[in-house]
Amino acid sequence: QQPVQSPQAVILREGEDAVINCSSSKALYSVHWYRQKHGEAPVFLMILLKGGEQKGHEKISASFNEKKQQSSLYLTASQLSYSGTYFCGTEIELSGTASKLTFGTGTRLQVTL
Amino acid sequence: GAVVSQHPSRVICKSGTSVKIECRSLDFQATTMFWYRQFPKQSLMLMATSNEGSKATYEQGVEKDKFLINHASLTLSTLTVTSAHPEDSSFYICSASTPSFSSYEQYFGPGTRLTVT
Numbered sequence: 533q534q535p536v537q538s539p540q541a542v543i544l545r546e547g548e549d550a551v552i553n554c555s556s557s558k559a560l561y562s563v564h565w566y567r568q569k570h571g572e573a574p575v576f577l578m579i580l581l582k583g584g585e586q587k588g589h590e591k592i593s594a595s596f597n598e599k600k601q602q603s604s605l606y607l608t609a610s611q612l613s614y615s616g617t618y619f620c621g622t623e624i625e626l627s628g629t630a631s632k633l634t635f636g637t638g639t640r641l642q643v644t645l
Numbered sequence: 646g647a648v649v650s651q652h653p654s655r656v657i658c659k660s661g662t663s664v665k666i667e668c669r670s671l672d673f674q675a676t677t678m679f680w681y682r683q684f685p686k687q688s689l690m691l692m693a694t695s696n697e698g699s700k701a702t703y704e705q706g707v708e709k710d711k712f713l714i715n716h717a718s719l720t721l722s723t724l725t726v727t728s729a730h731p732e733d734s735s736f737y738i739c740s741a742s743t744p745s746f747s748s749y750e751q752y753f754g755p756g757t758r759l760t761v762t
Contacts (some may be wrong), residue, residue: 564751571756573754619689623649632691632694
């Protein structure tokens with residue numbers, strides 16, 4: 533079953549913050565976050581492993597609550613370049629080789645002046 | 646590093662013909678490649694997992710005889726859409742992964758937009 537993301541869409545003014553949530557009905561091993569601009573391939577942002585770690589990359593960070601099977605992506609002081617559709621990709625098993633990802637429903641984010 | 650290319654970027658073909666899409670990892674060896682299909686304003690849907698030197702594993706509902714996948718080397722996987730129909734029109738994206746990346750990150754190619762007329 534596809535992970536559910538919320539909100540479906542959000543419009544921000546430049547400099548504002550946003551939180552994107554990803555919720556799965558299955559126990560997760562890892563969560564991957566991607567940003568996709570229209571007509572382009574998804575770009576890898578970060579990966580979070582089972583263990584509840586939090587990661588950050590400049591003004592973008594994320595958390596992973598394995599007990600709740602949820603992950604959140606935090607965008608602070610948003611920039612115009614942050615516009616795009618954000619997808620979480622969830623991995624439910626570790627097989628020793630690259631495991632397949634199930635992508636969430638997506639969140640469209642638009643940053644305006 | 647971690648650059649994945651796809652060719653062609655766009656293709657228009659007539660109904661009933663076959664189309665081959667190539668996915669290459671340019672600066673690393675990819676033991677596993679994935680093929681996705683994405684319809685407008687929708688999420689990525691995994692079609693199949695391709696491991697070098699072995700048969701691809703298809704997701705439920707994906708016709709293996711229609712979508713032929715070959716992963717002949719550690720840098721190249723191909724997807725052939727056979728007897729294409731208008732409903733096969735979509736954005737096809739490959740991704741590549743290798744054990745040298747931490748936690749098997751996937752890196753995506755730029756995608757191929759297929760239009761079947």
